[in-house]
Amino acid sequence: MNQPTTAPPPSTSRTAGSQTLARGLEVLRLVAGTPAGLGINEVAEHAGIHRTGAYRLLNTLCDAQLLHRGADGRFRGAAGLFSLSASAYHSLIAAAEPVLRRYADELGATLALIVREGDEAIALRVTAPTSGTYHVSFAEASRHPLDLGAAGHAILASEPASPGEDPRVSAARASGYAQTFGEVEPGMHGLAVPLDAGICGVPACLNLITVRREQAEAAVTVLQQAARALEAALV
Incomplete structure (x- = not known):
């Protein structure tokens, strides 16, 4: 048997x-x-x-x-990597899309939702304005080191202060925004506003990029309003 x-x-x-x-x-x-x-x-x-x-x-x-x-x-x-990443942030992206569209058009500039992944900042959503003849854009899923650019400073500012941190991060935490020029891309002005990590579930920010300094400087209050609108949509 x-x-x-x-x-x-x-x-x-x-x-x-x-x-x-x-x-x-x-x-x-x-x-x-x-x-x-x-x-x-x-x-x-x-x-x-x-x-x-x-x-x-x-x-x-x-x-x-x-x-x-x-x-x-x-x-x-x-590209499948970005699909996996995007699915992990489904609720955040869904809430961000109408906010990005509204404020990109209001500001006439490209806006992005950027989150922290390890020691990098990654663009989850990038929205260009529908009006105007010229604007700056960049690819979704693009990455750059956290220690460079307004977005990196703002994301770090959304987290608790750490010993020896970059003074620009401390300043962004105090003022509610970060602003840089040419740190990630030559000739580009970046403006970023930290998002509440507890509400978003991940350290994140809203980011504006433009070639015009006056546009970045004038957009601070409106971009902060956009950040608060996104947080309210997630609550």
């Missing part, structure tokens, strides 16, 4: 799956965090896995549209 097949202990199976998932997530973070992209050999070396294993993980992540392979053979983050 045939003996029943003995299945491996559940814990062993779960551990094996977890290890594969953990490696995949490690590779995803590694590649997505390298704007210049990485080749298969580089991924294998950094992740400490065999080239064949790296190739399989990379192809799986590409099939999921989380990574893509460029013409140069290097792997980079793909």
Whole structure:
């Protein structure tokens, strides 16, 4: 009589799956965090896995549209990463969209909802005004270091003060806004207003970008009104 097949202990199976998932997530973070992209050999070396294993993980992540392979053979983050990020902030984005539209048109400037992810500021939503013949814009999902630009200072100002923090962050916390010139993009004026992290669920800000200094300076009160309107929509 045939003996029943003995299945491996559940814990062993779960551990094996977890290890594969953990490696995949490690590779995803590694590649997505390298704007210049990485080749298969580089991924294998950094992740400490065999080239064949790296190739399989990379192809799986590409099939999921989380990574893509460029013409140069290097792997980079793909648009699917932004979809995942956006879904994590669904309520915040839904509340922000009408606010961004209204105030972008009122100010005649591009506005963005920017949040903190690790040590970077990422643009979740970017809204250009519908009127006017000229305006500055930038891509959703674009990132820059938190220690640069009005948005980075405002996001840090939405958090409790920390020892040795940048004086510009302290000033933004006291005044309710941050303003910079040319820190992220040459020739660009940035204005940002911190959002209440407790209400938004994440350190965030509303950001205005323009080539006109007088426009940024004149927009402080209105952008603060926009921030309060967004917070009210989330309560």
